[in-house]
Amino acid sequence: MSSPDEQDPRISKISSAIRVIPNFPKPGIMFQDITTLLLDTKAFRDTIDLFVERYRGKDISVVAGIEARGFIFGPPIALAIGAKFVPMRKPNKLPGEVISEEYSLEYGTDKIEMHVGAVQAGERSLIIDDLIATGGTLCAAIRLLERVGVHVVECACVIELPELKGRERLGDKPLFVLWPSLKGLFGLHYCFTIDLIATIGEKTRQPLRQQVLK
Amino acid sequence: MSAYRDKDPLIHGIQSKIRVVPNFPKPGIMFQDITTLLLDPKAFKDTIDLFVERYKGKNISVVAGIEARGFIFGPPIALEIGAKFVPLRKPKKLPGKVISEEYILEYGKDCLEMHVGAVEPGERALVVDDLIATGGTLCAAMQLLERVGAEVVECACVIELPDLKGRERLNGKPLYVLVESR
Numbered sequence: 001m002s003s004p005d006e007q008d009p010r011i012s013k014i015s016s017a018i019r020v021i022p023n024f025p026k027p028g029i030m031f032q033d034i035t036t037l038l039l040d041t042k043a044f045r046d047t048i049d050l051f052v053e054r055y056r057g058k059d060i061s062v063v064a065g066i067e068a069r070g071f072i073f074g075p076p077i078a079l080a081i082g083a084k085f086v087p088m089r090k091p092n093k094l095p096g097e098v099i100s101e102e103y104s105l106e107y108g109t110d111k112i113e114m115h116v117g118a119v120q121a122g123e124r125s126l127i128i129d130d131l132i133a134t135g136g137t138l139c140a141a142i143r144l145l146e147r148v149g150v151h152v153v154e155c156a157c158v159i160e161l162p163e164l165k166g167r168e169r170l171g172d173k174p175l176f177v178l179w180p181s182l183k184g185l186f187g188l189h190y191c192f193t194i195d196l197i198a199t200i201g202e203k204t205r206q207p208l209r210q211q212v213l214k
Numbered sequence: 215m216s217a218y219r220d221k222d223p224l225i226h227g228i229q230s231k232i233r234v235v236p237n238f239p240k241p242g243i244m245f246q247d248i249t250t251l252l253l254d255p256k257a258f259k260d261t262i263d264l265f266v267e268r269y270k271g272k273n274i275s276v277v278a279g280i281e282a283r284g285f286i287f288g289p290p291i292a293l294e295i296g297a298k299f300v301p302l303r304k305p306k307k308l309p310g311k312v313i314s315e316e317y318i319l320e321y322g323k324d325c326l327e328m329h330v331g332a333v334e335p336g337e338r339a340l341v342v343d344d345l346i347a348t349g350g351t352l353c354a355a356m357q358l359l360e361r362v363g364a365e366v367v368e369c370a371c372v373i374e375l376p377d378l379k380g381r382e383r384l385n386g387k388p389l390y391v392l393v394e395s396r
Binding site: 019021024025031033035038039040041044045048067068069071072073075076078079082083084085086087089092093094095096115118 | 233235238245247249253254255258259262281283285287289290292293296297298299300301303306309310329332
């Protein structure tokens with residue numbers, strides 16, 4: 001199951017606390033802003049609890065968080081499940097010896113880095129970010145951990161943008177998201193996706209319309 | 215004030231987990247690396263607990279954390295004391311309406327931003343970062359909060375570099391640190 005029980009009453013509060021900002025960082029993008037979630041103390045608490053309930057007692061010793069919004073959600077989860085927190089950062093931010101993984105952007109490439117020695121071969125790990133879009137960054141994070149012999153148990157995000165197919169890019173790696181839940185796909189809370197489709201539908205992505213409505 | 219002076223055994227444990235990396239980001243700088251602290255679940259938890267004990271029940275409704283390492287320590291503290299977490303970010307990272315505060319670096323300037331509407335006038339706030347050096351970033355953070363009418367109760371950092379006199383730059387605002395590094 002890739003998202004929580006549709007009946008969980010905490011989810012609708014969490015999703016309604018997330019703010020959608022049109023045309024950020026550039027025209028046509030509907031940005032999912034989690035900072036408003038962080039202002040709602042109960043909803044933020046519930047967000048963390050939903051992840052902790054899923055991962056506690058599963059022998060996970062590493063929570064890797066992707067800079068910078070993964071740094072907000074990762075540490076509280078790590079602390080609650082007794083795991084170490086490993087920051088995955090943009091180039092030249094981590095001091096000392098690092099390993100790097102390059103990944104493709106729409107135009108060009110980027111890189112994320114992890115400290116050498118932060119994790120040991122055989123450890124079981126989560127990767128946390130606020131959102132999965134195309135999945136490029138998460139893929140790079142998975143590769144970094146697997147290169148040093150870590151087993152990535154699951155990727156966990158607050159939000160998924162399903163039309164960007166990030167889940168498929170993760171291949172056989174499981175992905176768990178809080179929003180949208182399966183119920184949300186057909187609910188009022190998902191109306192922002194209709195705006196998204198209207199915005200980018202004209203750009204020949206006709207299959208999107210079919211995906212959401214099925 | 216600093217917890218270090220109390221010689222709490224927890225503090226010694228925390229300090230022993232902080233790694234010093236010489237000549238980063240440039241020659242002559244002894245970089246205080248807290249990532250090794252984060253690899254020790256007990257020491258990381260002790261760090262958060264020390265701040266939570268100090269701030270719980272003090273009617274603090276805002277924990278502002280400075281990008282990016284303040285994002286690691288701020289949210290666990292905010293969650294435990296029942297406060298909202300407000301990220302203070304480098305320019306152009308926060309979507310929507312922001313207010314900005316410029317501050318001086320050794321060479322040149324930088325800027326910190328906060329969302330409009332994140333904080334209400336009269337709220338009591340903490341500012342959290344991993345480390346205070348010259349105090350420039352913390353000052354800018356306090357300015358942002360005070361400009362919207364919040365009261366900055368205290369600045370809280372894991373590490374202080376006392377030789378850089380950041381404490382004096384805070385204009386009398388209290389500073390609480392766990393570890394001093396000379």
